[in-house]
Amino acid sequence: xxxxxxxxxxxxxxxxxxxxxxxxxxxxxxxxxxxxxxxxxxxxxxxxxxxxxxxxxxxxxxxxxxxxxxxxxxxxxxxxxxxxxxxxxxxxxxxxxxxxxxxxxxxxxxxxxxxxxxxxxxxxxxxxxxxxxxxxxxxxxxxxxxxxxxxxxxxxxxxxxxxxxxxxxxxxxxxxxxxxxxxxxxxxxxxxxxxxxxxxxxxxxxxxxxxxxxxxxxxxxxxxxxxxxxxxxxxxxxxxxxxxxxxxxxxxxxxxxxxxxxxxxxxxxxxxxxxxxxxxxxxxxxxxxxxxxxxxxxxxxxxxxxxxxxxxxxxxxxxxxxxxxxxxxxxxxxxxxxxxxxxxxxxxxxxxxxxxxxxxxxxxxxxxxxxxxxxxxxxxxxxxxxxxxxxxxxxxxxxxxxxxxxxxxxxxxxxxxxxxxxxxxxxxxxxxxxxxxxxxxxxxxxxxxxxxxxxxxxxxxxxxxxxxxxx
Numbered sequence: 001x002x003x004x005x006x007x008x009x010x011x012x013x014x015x016x017x018x019x020x021x022x023x024x025x026x027x028x029x030x031x032x033x034x035x036x037x038x039x040x041x042x043x044x045x046x047x048x049x050x051x052x053x054x055x056x057x058x059x060x061x062x063x064x065x066x067x068x069x070x071x072x073x074x075x076x077x078x079x080x081x082x083x084x085x086x087x088x089x090x091x092x093x094x095x096x097x098x099x100x101x102x103x104x105x106x107x108x109x110x111x112x113x114x115x116x117x118x119x120x121x122x123x124x125x126x127x128x129x130x131x132x133x134x135x136x137x138x139x140x141x142x143x144x145x146x147x148x149x150x151x152x153x154x155x156x157x158x159x160x161x162x163x164x165x166x167x168x169x170x171x172x173x174x175x176x177x178x179x180x181x182x183x184x185x186x187x188x189x190x191x192x193x194x195x196x197x198x199x200x201x202x203x204x205x206x207x208x209x210x211x212x213x214x215x216x217x218x219x220x221x222x223x224x225x226x227x228x229x230x231x232x233x234x235x236x237x238x239x240x241x242x243x244x245x246x247x248x249x250x251x252x253x254x255x256x257x258x259x260x261x262x263x264x265x266x267x268x269x270x271x272x273x274x275x276x277x278x279x280x281x282x283x284x285x286x287x288x289x290x291x292x293x294x295x296x297x298x299x300x301x302x303x304x305x306x307x308x309x310x311x312x313x314x315x316x317x318x319x320x321x322x323x324x325x326x327x328x329x330x331x332x333x334x335x336x337x338x339x340x341x342x343x344x345x346x347x348x349x350x351x352x353x354x355x356x357x358x359x360x361x362x363x364x365x366x367x368x369x370x371x372x373x374x375x376x377x378x379x380x381x382x383x384x385x386x387x388x389x390x391x392x393x394x395x396x397x398x399x400x401x402x403x404x405x406x407x408x409x410x411x412x413x414x415x416x417x418x419x420x421x422x423x424x425x426x427x428x429x430x431x432x433x434x435x436x437x438x439x440x441x442x443x444x445x446x447x448x449x450x451x452x453x454x455x456x457x458x459x460x461x462x463x464x465x466x467x468x469x470x471x
Contacts, residue, residue, distance in 0.1 A: 047099060047227075048095050048096065048099050048223070048227045049095070050095075051094075051095060051098050052098070052103065052106055053110070054106045054107070054109060054110040054113075055098035055099075055101070055106060056098075056131060057106070057109045057110065057113055057131075058098075058101045058105065058106055058109055058219075059097045059098055059100065059101065059216065059219045060131070060134075060140055060215075060216050061094065061098075061131070061132070062132070062133075062134055062139070062140070062142070063090075064076055064086065064087040064090040064091060066133065066134070067086075067090050067139055067142050068083070068086060068087075068090075069136060070134075070136065070137055070138065070139040070142070071086075071139050071142065071143050071146075072086070086146070089146045089149050089150070090142060090146070092149055093142060093145035093146060093148075093149055093220055093224075095223070096145075096220050096223035096224040096227055097145075097216060097219040097220040097223050098219075098223065099223045099226065099227065100218075100219040100220070100221075100222035100223035100226070101219075113128065116128060139211065140211065140214060140216040140217070141211035141212060141214050141216045141217030141220065142211075142216075143211065144176070144177065144180045144211055144212040144217055145217060145220045145224075147176050147180065148173055148174065148176050148177065148221075148224065149224075151168065151172075151173040151176050152167060152168060152170065152173045152224075152228070153167055154167060154168050154173075155167060155168075156168040156169060156172070169228075170224060170225050170228045174221065174225075177212045177217070177221070180210075180211075180212040181210055181212050181213060184208075184210040184211075184212070185210070189209070190208070190210070192209055193206050193207060193208045193209065193210075194206070194207040195207075234409060234413065235404070235405055235406030235408060235409040235410040235413060236399070236404040236405050236406075236410060236413075237410060237413035237414045237416075237417050238276065238405070238410055238411065238413075238414040239394065239414070240337060240414075240418055240421075240471070241394050242385070242388060242394050242395065243272075243276050243337075243339075243414060244337060244338075244339070245388055245392070245394065246272060246381070246384050246385070246388070247269075247272070247273060247339055249384050249387075250265070250268075250269035250272070253265060253269075254266075254269075254347065259347075259350060259351055259354055261351065263351060263352070263355055263368075264366070264376075264377075264380065265380060266347070266348060266351045267348075267362075267363050267364075267372065267377065268377040268380040268381060269344070269348075270344065270345070270348045270362075270363075271285055271286070271363060271374070271377045271381075272377070272381055272411065273339065273341060273344060274288075274311055274331070274341075275407075275410075275411030275412065275415075276411040276414050276415060277331050277332075277335055277339065277341060277415065277468045277471065278311050278329050278331050278415070278468070279329070279412055279415040279416070279429070279467065280311075280313070280329070280411065280412060281408050281409055281411075281412050282374030282375075282406075282407040282408040282409070282411070283373075283374055283408060284313055285313075285363070285374065285411075286361070286363040286371055286372050286373065286374055287313045287314055287361075287371070288311065288312060288313060288314075288361065288362035288363055289312040289313070289314040289361075289362070290349075290352065290357065290358065290359055290360055290361065290362040291358070291359040291360070292312035292314070292328075293309075293311065293312055293345070293349065293362060294349055294358065294359075296309060296310045296312065296328070297309060297342075297345060297346060297349060300342070306333045306342050307332065307333050307465070308330040308331060308332055308333050308342070308465055309330070309331055309333060309341060309342050309345045310328040310329065310330045310331075311328065311329045311330075311331055312327070312328050313327045313328075313329065314327075330465050330468075331465075331468045332465055332468040332469040335468050335469065335471055336422065336468075336469055336470045336471050337471060341468070348362075355368070363376075374407035374408055375407055377407060378402075378407050381407070382401055382402050382405070385401045385405060386401050386402075389401060415429075415467070415471070416429060418471040419467050419470065419471060422470040422471055423470075424466060424467050424470050424471075425466075428466045428467055429467060
């Protein structure tokens, strides 16, 4: 089929009976209720499986033959497996874009388009713009959409052997859009972008022709997320009862093994306690600067002041524009629920000393050379959660521990929830979780040494201790 054969009417007809190819690689996830039963309505069984009349009125449309001319620059020969695969991906991406609009929205546009056609016939002119064909090479983001569809076919990581997710999640695959945008900005094609600025305004706006930032790709992305059921489920928060029982398990292990306790177990215990009572997310907890932690503990021991330990986090924070930042977060030496954070920190430091570790990252991988990841401690913590589920009533039987809880946010969500339960003010929670913010800097970059940061911390310690003292 040659380029430009389709007229607007042809496109409308083709969109109306647009169906997936037998090679269609992607699934359509059906919404389910609390107990896992399908809740999709009977009339919605064709969602993402066939185009509806009028879809082309809401979202621009080009058939796979036209897109074959736009992207690889060849005729679509379905005898070639690559071409058949290309056609399948085009259809899948087009259906995703079409289904970004609800059935009611499409029906409303059809109704109004009919009114416009009737008025135009009465007045003697065509009131609607032509819907095709598009200029050669104008794929409107189909190339980037195909890349995302292919990314969705990659094998994903599963948390459990029973998990049904065998391919990457949409939240992971959609990052390919960012890469496409960055590549566009780095290419000569971006020279046509227009920068809009004002003498009085601080910011600037860029009018870009980047396909991955365009309207069609936006529709496609919305539809693809809806098809895959891309609902972000937060990690389940620990309860205070769960937290105290797990800490008691670690206490029992330490009392049994003393400083012969495995380093991985000691790290897991410290990781769990600090993420819960410091308000850290998992990836922030493992950014602990061991030398700075030892410095604070030594200062406290010399002054015989054990009311708090200032936990040091060092790393490249996103809102610091990629620059290294230093944060000290004070945590009560003994929390409101009786957890002895200071004593556990002393044990932690002493155990690392015995392994000849006195500086660098406090949390390290098995080889002891590189910074650990939060998931390195998942097995140890999850095994304790599963024991609680099997032997107590603290975790309900319907809970899938390794899917519902997480190393990144379960501790942080416990912190926020328990602070609210204990009537800690939201301002205090904000300061504890992110005490140095862009808002405080007034939009300017502030660079301070770790010693200067520690000195400033002392002026705020009473405020920053309120959350952990309460919980």
